[in-house]
Each structure stands twice: as structure tokens, then as C-alpha cells.
Amino acid sequence: MKKKFRKLISRTEFYIALVFLALCLLIQLRSGQFFTPNNIVDILSALVVPGIFAVGAFMVIISGGFDVSFPALASLTSFVTTKVLLDAGWQGGVWLPFLIALVLGALLGAFNGLFIGYFELPAMIVTLGSSSFFKGLMQGALNSKQLAVIPVGMRSFGTSALFVAKNVESGLTSRMPTTFLVLAGVLLVTWFLLNRTMFGRGIYAIGGNPVSAHRAGFNVRRTRFLLLVYVGMISALAGLCRVCMMQQMHPTNMLGMEMNVIAGVVLGGTAIIGGAGTLFGCMLGTGLIVLVENSMILIGIPTVWKDAFVGALIVIGTGISAFQVNRARRAGLRNVRKGAAL
Amino acid sequence: MNALLKFYRRDRHISRLVIMLAGWLIFMAITCFDKFFSIRNFPTIASVIPEYGLMSLGAMVCMITGGIDLSGVGIANLTSITMALFMKSLPDETGYVTPWMVPLVLLMAILCGLCAGAVNGTLISKVKIPPILATLGINQLLTGIAMVITNGPAVQNIPPVYSSMINNKLLKVVPGKRGTVSGLIPVQLLIFVAVVLLIWFLMARTSYGKKLYMIGTNENVARYSGLKVDRMLIKTYAMSGACAALGGMIMLANYSSARADYGSQYTLQCILIVVLGGVSPTGGRGKISGVMLAIVLLSLLEAGINRFPQISSYYITMIWGAVLLLVMVLNYFAENPIRKRR
Incomplete structure (x- = not known):
């Protein structure tokens, strides 16, 4: 029992959960509006898109790199999907848009994966380049404009609700969007991949040390390539969910999300140098950022403070995480020295 | 012919850049000679270069140490906004501002940049946050503060003496519209060249430069051979901050005018320029001449x-992304000839 407790308090997730709870209580005290059914449902539905993005960013960080191209990738795939289906006058269900988005996402992910996996270039710089390439492709070559109408199937999917939460006092209602199921599905599949397959263990191994992973028999290049393909697919899903939920396609309003998403993942205890981190922590960190962004009005802080607040959160959060890594490393060194003295 | 080959082999990367530059100039000469190679076109191009050129110089020194500085745009905008507000408070009732305040303001801007950069350096060297995240977080934080100060809109109506002094063009030989004569060499370019010379001197002629390359090649070795790595890193990031602040001015x-979101595309552009200029993203290699060419x-x-x-104009982002990826792949093949690869 004691050992379990000690293990618990040594984990970053524990502290993030504490901060999360403290923030919830603070908002509740200040506004009295936090623990109402509709507010919680609102926050959960705001979590859908950043949550799916976070899973992708999380996997790349675990493998020891940074992906900053996912908003551009998602915008490009969802724009092409919506545009093609609109032009074709597609009246059917939502399965076709998802299929097209998945295929396109896999293709663009493979584009990233080619450079990162097979040419062994640094992921951060490759994705900076490819994100600019995707953006240019979308706005230049495809001449993207805002699409105010989206196909019927996507529209009804975006407005459909799992259940409706109602605030008894104020009479406000909030819908729990069906897209939440997409997030849940992505989380389940990713959890299975990371913890129950050799592919997932390979991602952790590469993040820990690519050379050792190679020696241990992992195909480093192929694992990185497949990882980027998978990340491309889930990013495309997130983009499509966003289009469905907003009921329109806006080419640029997803761009610039990457920093907040990465900040959330890192806040959740994912090691910035790769090789360690849990999906649960990743979701907690992302939830924290979404909570801060959505609840500032409830506490009475003007929205212009949002960027400054998130920036401070990134610096402080990564600072604590880096501090812990260092302490662990130093403690490890000390143990070695003790052993040598004996 | 032999001499030419020898010249090419002396530094393949720089030679490749020269060839690309020559190719582009020839292409422009064939397609629209009179518009592009006009004496009027030159000052226009030369007055924009320093904006991102200065930021790239900062990004270059940081990348040579093996880090990266993504906070340039944030530093530039916050500095220019505070300085703009400061200058707006200067004029007396008659609206007169002494021209001597321009160098003073520039000096203050440099100080601001130094401070912001030193914070970056401290976070990276003392707290040991990875450079990517520390500078990204600081960038977001500073942009956020700039947003809070201005509330969104641009700061306008700064004393005209500032713009007219920095925007001035020396060497009045260019025929302008309606019989006016404008200058050939913009003052911005002079500032830029001065900074370039200063950094070139630091990197090539002082022990500071040598140490910079040593840290980038192997930080541990540098530390054990007695370099004060932490202090060096703080100095380097402070220098980068100062460059960015000047770029902002x-x-x-x-x-x-100054605004919280001016020049947001420069973050990517600076990294692109630095990598294109032959600086290795892992540090330790790169020359200022290559970056200038880029x-x-x-x-x-x-x-x-x-x-x-x-x-x-959206194609430009696409081309930049493509050029960045292309150059990195070319370098990959140049460094790993086919027969040597596993």
C-alpha cells in the first residue's frame, strides 16, 4: 500500500490531476457555474478536436520528435474531402467523408514519414517544412476559400447528439456531440497499439534510444514511417470532426493550434526527449489547457490574457517536468557513485 | 575548368547555393528582365531583408549551439510595441521630437531583446527545458503580453521622425515617380550589415565563436573541457534576442505601426533560412556566409x-516548404553516398 502510494506521488500525472482538480474547485468557487451538467458537457465537447490532435502529437513526441504539421495536414485533408463531396453532390452517409479523409491523411502522413523515417531528418524541421508546404498547397494550388455549406451527411453527423445535458437553474442545455465517440475510438485503438503490440513498444524503444532499438531488432525506419502514417490518419479525423462540429469549412482557423496541443501533451508528463509518457497523462494535460481556455471567462479574466496564460503554463509545466527529469538523473548518478564506492 | 571544380569542392553547400541563386537570376532575366533587374527594385528588396535577416542571424547562432530559437517573432513584436508606446509618449505640445531619440530607442530595444533572450538562455541552461519548448513557450507568453498591452489592434501614429530616419535611403541616384529622386541604399540595410559584420567577427575571430561550435558539436565534452557552457548559452540566446528586437524595430x-501578430510567418522562415544556409540542425556546423546567401x-x-x-502569393509558402525539404534531402544524399549506406 505504502509502496503504491509512493509510486503514485512520484508520477507527473498525479500532480497534473491535483492542479486540474484545484482549478475546477477554484472556478466553482468563483462562479458557482463549473459543476453544472451543461458546463461539463461543453468542456468535454471542446476537448474532442484538441484531444484527437493530442494523441497524434503524443505518439510523435514519444518516438523522440516533434510534429508541428498536424493542423495544416488536417486543414488540407478536410478541405479536400469537403470540396470533393460538395462538387460531387454527395447525399449519403458520413462514412465516405471519413474514408476519404483517412486515405488522404495516410498519404500526407506518408509524405512526412518518408522524410523522417527513411531520410532520418529531424522531425521538427521536416514538419515545419511540410506544414508550410501543405498550407501553400491548400491556399495556393487549390485556392481554398471558406465553405459555408457542408454535405448533408456531415452536417447531420455534426449536429447529432449522444445525449443532451440541461442546467436546471439557468435552463441552458448542451449537446454531447457524437464526434466524442471518435475521440473515444482513437484513444482505444491507440492504447491498444501502444501497449499491446510490438509496433507500440517499438515507438517507446525508439524514443528511448534509436540505436539500442535498432540493435534490439526493431526496424527503426519502418516504425517511424508507419507511426507518421498513423498520426496523419488521426489528424485527418480530427480535422473532419472539427468541420462537422462547426458546420462549415474554414481553411485557416485550425492553423496555430499545434503549440497549445503540444503544450498539453508535455504538461501531461510526456518526456520531452521521448521514450516515456502515458495516454492518460496526455489527456489530462490537454484537458487542463482546454479547461483554462474555456473557463477564463467564468473566473473573470478577460480573454486577451489567453495567450499569455497558456504561454506561462507551457514554461512552468515544462520547467517542472525538466526539473524532475534532472533530479531523477542526478539521483541515478548518485546511486552509481555509491555502488562504485562499495 | 579544374579551378572551377576545385572552387566547387571547397564548400559544396555554398557552391550549391550560388548555383541555385545564379539559376534563379538567369530565369528571371529571361522571363522579365526589365522589371526585375531595375535599379528601383533593389532598394525595395533591400529594405525588407533586414526584418527577417536579423532574426535569422539570431536563430543561426542558437542553432550552431545545437539549440533552436523560435521566440524571435514574439520578442520582436513585444519590443516594437513597447517602444512604439514609449515614442508616442515623447512629443511635447508642439509635437516635436528630437532626432537624437532614435538611437536611444534602438539601444533600449536592444536591451529589451537582451533581457528576453537571457530569460530563454536561463530556462534552457539552468532549468534544462529543451530549447524548442522553452523558446516556443516564451514566444507564446510574449505574444500574449503584447496582446494584453494592445488589446489586439495595431499601435499607430508613432512620431514620423522615427520612420523617416530608419526608412531613409542614402545615395540619391534612383529616379522616382514624378521626377523625384530616391536613394539606393536603405538605412535598414546598413543596420543589418553592421550586425552581420559584428556577428561574423564574433564567430570567426574570437574565442567565443570557437567555443560556440564546440558546444554544438558535443556539449558534454565542452563542459568537461572547462567551458562555462551555461553562461555561454545565456549569452548566445541573449544575443539572438537582441537581433530579434532590432528586427522588430x-x-x-x-x-x-506595431501589432502583436505581425510577421508570424517569420518563425518558419528563419528556421528555413538557417537550415538552407547549411547550418546543421543538430549543431556544431554552419557558416554565416551560407546563411547570408540563403x-x-x-x-x-x-x-x-x-x-x-x-x-x-500563397504559393510562396509552398515553395519555401518544398525548398527546405529538398535541401535537407540533398544534404542527406551528399553526406551519405549510396554505397556507404547500410
């Missing part, structure tokens, strides 16, 4: 594409 002069190449590319009205 030049943006202030070019636009006659700056000239990119600005000529942009200016050239703008000469074709039928090509949307």
Missing part, C-alpha cells in the same frame, strides 16, 4: 514570384 519602421536567395525568390501577378 525595423518592422516598426517599415509598417509605421537570405539573399529567399528574398530574390519572393521578389521574383511577386513579379508574376497570375501566381498567388
